[in-house]
Amino acid sequence: MSDGNTSEFLYVLLVFLSVNWDAHVHSEAFDRECDAQSKRLSTSSSGSNSSEHLKLWDHDDASSLTFVDSTSHGVPKLEAYLYYFGIRGRRQLGPKLIYRTSTDVFTPPSGPAQNLRMMQLLPVYEHAKLGENNLWATIRHETVGILDRLQIQLTSVDLVRFRWKEETEDGRGKTATSRTTIWIGVLPDSTTGDAAFDSSEDILQLLKKHDISDVDVAYHESTAQHLTDPVLYAPVDDLHPLKDVIDWVTTALSLPIAGLKTLHMQGTLGFYFKVGEDLYGVAARDVLFPAEQGNFPYIYQRSTFKNVVLMGNRAFDDLLTSIKAHIGTLNNTVSILEKRVASYTIGAQAGNQQAARNLATTQADVGKKETIEVLRKFFVTMKRDWAEVNNRVIGHVVWAPPITGLTSPYNYTQDVCVIKLDKKKFLNFKGNVIDLGPEIEPGKFMSLMYPRYDAQSSFDYPENRLYEPVSILSAASIKEPDNQDLEGDPVRFVIKRGHTTAHIHRILGSFDSVETAVHAYNNDSGPFSRGGDSGSLIVGPKREFIALLTGGTGPTDSADITFGTSMEWLWNDVIKPEFPGAVLYFDTPLD
Structure with a gap:
C-alpha cells in the first residue's frame, strides 16, 4: 500500500470492523491485530x-x-x-x-x-x-x-x-x-x-x-512495504491448534479451486509437477471450463487469460463458518471444564486424592483457551487477507485439451487442464504430499486400509501425516487385486482427499472397466466422492499415483461409483509430451 492512500486505509479499517461484528471477536488478540495493522498502514x-x-x-x-x-x-x-x-x-x-x-x-x-x-x-x-x-x-x-x-x-x-x-x-x-x-x-x-x-x-x-x-x-x-497477497501455509501436525481448519490454505494436495470468472464451479487440484523452475498444477478441465463455453482446445494467450483461485466464494464462506463452529465448540467445552475445575478444587482442598488427580488433568485441558485465541486470530487473518477473491488467485490455465470420452487406443477419458502456479504463493511448498488429516486416528486409518486381521500390511502411516506417492501404478496393475476384504473378496484399497470428502478408503473394483472404477467399501462411511471432488488425486497404500478423479455415477450430490483416469496414461501419454522435461517427484522444496 502506498503512503497516504486514505481510501485503502478506510477499506481495510471497514474490513476489521466487519470481522469484529460478524464473529464477535471481542478479544485482546483481535485488538492487537487491529493495532498492528493500523500502525503498519499509518507508517x-x-x-x-x-x-x-x-x-x-x-x-x-x-x-x-x-x-x-x-x-x-x-x-x-x-x-x-x-x-x-x-x-x-x-x-x-x-x-x-x-x-x-x-x-x-x-x-x-x-x-x-x-x-x-x-x-x-x-x-x-x-x-x-x-x-x-x-x-x-x-x-x-x-x-x-x-x-x-x-x-x-x-x-x-x-x-x-x-x-x-x-x-x-x-x-x-x-x-x-x-x-x-x-x-x-x-x-x-x-x-x-x-x-x-x-x-x-x-x-x-x-x-x-x-x-x-x-x-x-x-x-x-517506493521503499514502503505494501500489503502483499497472502501465502499458502505449510501443512501442520496433529498437535497444531489449527489442524482442523487450515487444510484448504496449505500447500498439501487437494486444494479447492475455481475459475476467477466461474466461482460457482468448485473442484480440486490433483497434483503438482515442475518444468525447470516453473511450478504447475493439474486438475480436471470441467472444473474451470463451463460446458456452455464449448469443448475447444485451450492454450494460454494474454487475450484469453484464465485465472484460477483458491476456493470459490461458497468454499471460502464454508471455511469461515467452520472456524467459527470450532470456536463455538471449544468455548462450550472450556465453560464445562472450568466448572469441573471449580468442583475438583473443592474436593482436592478437602483431601480427596482422586479429585486432586482429576484437577490436574482438567486444568491441562483448560489450555484449550489458547487454541480459541489462535482460531480467532486465524479467522481475522482469513477475513482480512483472503476475502478479496483476487487475493486468492494462485495461477492461470496454460493448457486444456478438449474433453474426450474413451480415448483411443486406451479407452480412457481425457479430462485435464494444466495450471501454471504463482510460486510466490507456494513458499511453503512440500511437493506432492497428501495430508491424511486429523479426522481419523492413525490406528483406525491403518485398520481401514487392511481390515482383515491376517492381512500383511505394507501401509506405513507417515509420522507427520504427509503421505507422498513415489511411483506410478501401471494401468494393468490397477485391475489386479492386492488384498481381500472381510468377506474374502479380492480388492485393491485406495486413498483420496478431495475438497468435499476427506480421505476415505474404498475398494478399487470393476476390474473389467475401461476406466479406473472405485466402489464403496461399506455403507457406513458415505460416498467416495461428491460434487467438488473432480480433479482429486487417487493414490494407493504403497505410495503409488493411481488416477485422477473425473466423475461418477449416482445421485447428483454424491457418487455410487467413482471414475478416474489412469495416472500412467495421463502422465506419460498426455502431459509429458506437451511439457517436455516435466518432473513429478520433488527432492527439495521450491528454490
Whole structure:
C-alpha cells in the first residue's frame, strides 16, 4: 500500500470492523491485530532533508542525489524529484517520478528560492467503469501480472488522483485535479523510463479492452512495504491448534479451486509437477471450463487469460463458518471444564486424592483457551487477507485439451487442464504430499486400509501425516487385486482427499472397466466422492499415483461409483509430451 492512500486505509479499517461484528471477536488478540495493522498502514517514509533539496540545483549528473536515467522516456531531473513535492508533507520531497502518461505540463522552478508547486494525493471515490463488478480488482491483478512478466520490481499498485494549484495571469491561481491514475511503486534505481513506458503501453491496452480511456499510468520509486497477497501455509501436525481448519490454505494436495470468472464451479487440484523452475498444477478441465463455453482446445494467450483461485466464494464462506463452529465448540467445552475445575478444587482442598488427580488433568485441558485465541486470530487473518477473491488467485490455465470420452487406443477419458502456479504463493511448498488429516486416528486409518486381521500390511502411516506417492501404478496393475476384504473378496484399497470428502478408503473394483472404477467399501462411511471432488488425486497404500478423479455415477450430490483416469496414461501419454522435461517427484522444496 502506498503512503497516504486514505481510501485503502478506510477499506481495510471497514474490513476489521466487519470481522469484529460478524464473529464477535471481542478479544485482546483481535485488538492487537487491529493495532498492528493500523500502525503498519499509518507508517510512512520520512521526507528528504533540506541538504538533499539543495542538491537538486547542483550539476546534472549521476553524482547528484541518485541516478536519473537518460533513456528516451526518462524524466528530467527536476521533474523527477519535484513533480510529487509536498505529498509527504509541506517542504518535503515526494517520491521520485520515473514515468507518467499524463499530459499536464510541469514547469520546473528556476532555483531553490522559488516557491515550489505543492502536490496533494487523493483517493478515488468512484469511476464509471472501474467501480462496476469489482473491475478495478481484476485490472489491478492483471496489471501486476504484466509488470511481473516484464520483470518490473514493483512494490505497490494503487488507484489515486492528484491535486495541485496552477499559476494564472491574475496571480490568483486555480486548482487542478488529475485524471484517475494507476500509481505504480517500484524499487529505487530498478526501473528506467523506457521500461516503464513499455509496460505502460501494455496496461493502457488492458484498459482499452475494457473500453477505458480516461485513466493514466505513473511510476514512482517506493521503499514502503505494501500489503502483499497472502501465502499458502505449510501443512501442520496433529498437535497444531489449527489442524482442523487450515487444510484448504496449505500447500498439501487437494486444494479447492475455481475459475476467477466461474466461482460457482468448485473442484480440486490433483497434483503438482515442475518444468525447470516453473511450478504447475493439474486438475480436471470441467472444473474451470463451463460446458456452455464449448469443448475447444485451450492454450494460454494474454487475450484469453484464465485465472484460477483458491476456493470459490461458497468454499471460502464454508471455511469461515467452520472456524467459527470450532470456536463455538471449544468455548462450550472450556465453560464445562472450568466448572469441573471449580468442583475438583473443592474436593482436592478437602483431601480427596482422586479429585486432586482429576484437577490436574482438567486444568491441562483448560489450555484449550489458547487454541480459541489462535482460531480467532486465524479467522481475522482469513477475513482480512483472503476475502478479496483476487487475493486468492494462485495461477492461470496454460493448457486444456478438449474433453474426450474413451480415448483411443486406451479407452480412457481425457479430462485435464494444466495450471501454471504463482510460486510466490507456494513458499511453503512440500511437493506432492497428501495430508491424511486429523479426522481419523492413525490406528483406525491403518485398520481401514487392511481390515482383515491376517492381512500383511505394507501401509506405513507417515509420522507427520504427509503421505507422498513415489511411483506410478501401471494401468494393468490397477485391475489386479492386492488384498481381500472381510468377506474374502479380492480388492485393491485406495486413498483420496478431495475438497468435499476427506480421505476415505474404498475398494478399487470393476476390474473389467475401461476406466479406473472405485466402489464403496461399506455403507457406513458415505460416498467416495461428491460434487467438488473432480480433479482429486487417487493414490494407493504403497505410495503409488493411481488416477485422477473425473466423475461418477449416482445421485447428483454424491457418487455410487467413482471414475478416474489412469495416472500412467495421463502422465506419460498426455502431459509429458506437451511439457517436455516435466518432473513429478520433488527432492527439495521450491528454490
